[in-house]
Structure formats: structure tokens, C-alpha cells
Amino acid sequence: MTSNFAYTVILLGAPGSGKGTQAKSIAEQYDLFHFSTGDMLREEISSNSEIGVQVKKIIDMGKFPSDDLILDIVHKKLFELKKSTQGVVFDGFPRTLTQALELEKMFEHGDLPSPLVFLVDVSAGDIITRIMGRYTCVTCGTVYHDQYVKPRVSGVCDSCGSSQFMRRSDDTEEIIRQRLDVYNQQTKPLIDFYSSKGVLNRLDGSKPVAEVTSAIFKIIEGNSSISVAR
């Protein structure tokens, strides 16, 4: 199976580092699909599906659902996307070595083009502040922050005009600390994994959103393996 995809971007980073915020900008700028496994799991939860009921308990403990479940969701979605998009920006996938190795098989088999990987690096202290202040538009999913990323008109979403917002059930201080532990144990090893392959780009994620975005765009546009078509 040869891919129709032209680009693969992977965003690595701790919970709350800003992966979702940056993935949205990359997807809009380069016309890629914003592939967030977290959003896909939350859709399962909202639909009250059998999988949704199972994963809600796991996510609300700050833990990861099984690799089999995640990989099943990822394979199905990629198959569906093949006809409709020129590439994907992975946000929160892979996050275990098993998931990364499975993704490697897709690169080796030509199902996906080789990736450009970004690590959004932020200190643990900043992460807690960012997650505790996060809220999301119920209608379109745009992410805001009480202090750092406010809508232009207070209480009105910039993207869709909705005035309904929500906070995630896993964004409590206790669960964040658990999520950080799981990140350190299971996801952090991927930094060395991609670094040893020479595809990792480290970003100072403590900078304001626009500065991080512009650093990413600069790297994408300077990368000869990605021909930028907008």
C-alpha cells in the first residue's frame, strides 16, 4: 500500500506543553489533518460508546489506555484519511515505544512519509499553570488559557463565536501530576528514540505561542524533505 500522504509531522511534549495549540496552527498553515489521539478518545467518551466508557476511567486516572486500543483507532483513522488529506500532524501520538515502533513500520512500508518531529519543551512548573488555566470551546474545540491565551472578546470564541466553554475532567492538579509521571516513564524515552534517528527538533515551549509557532514554521520551510504547498 503506497501512501497519498506528502507530510508527517509529530509533536512530542509533556501534557499541557502546547502540542494541541501548535498542531492546530501547523494543520491550518500547511493544510494537514490535526491528528489528536486525545481528541479522538474524548469523542468516544462523548458518544458514550463502549470504548468511551472504558477509556474515561483510565484517562481520569491520568493513565494510558492500551497500545492495542490506540493503534486500532490510529489505523482506522489513517485509512479513512488517505483519500482526503495530504498529510497529518500527530498530536499526542506516539506516546509509548510500542506505538513509535508501529509507526516506524508505516514509514518503512511507505504508508506514511518520514516524519519531522518537534519536542515542545516546557518545565513541570509551567505545565501545571498551563493546564490549570486551560479551557476549551465546546463547539469547535479551540483551546484558551485564563491568563496567556484569551479570546479577543471575553467569553466569545474567536474561531466560531460560541459562548460555551468547558474544562477537561482530567485537568485537576492531582491528575496532572499522575499524567506527568506517566509521561516521564512512557513517553520521554521517545525523545532519545527520535533524536538518535536525527529527526528531532527541540523547541523552547516556554516562549509565547506565536514565537513557538514561528520557530516551527521556519524549520518546516527550511526542511528539504517537506515541499511546502499551501
Ligand code: AP5
Ligand atoms: P491529550 O489530550 O493528548 O492530552 P496531553 O498529552 O496530556 O496534552 P494536553 O492536551 O493536556 O496538552 P497540550 O500539550 O496539547 O497543550 P495545549 O495546547 O492544550 O490526551 C489526554 C489523555 O488521553 C492522555 O492523558 C491519555 O490518557 C490518553 N491518550 C491520548 N493519546 C494517547 C496515546 N497515543 N496513547 C495512550 N494514551 C493516549 O496547551 C495547554 C494550555 O497552555 C492551554 O490553555 C493553552 O492555551 C496554553 N498554552 C499553549 N501554549 C502556550 C504558550 N506557548 N504560552 C502560554 N500558554 C500556552
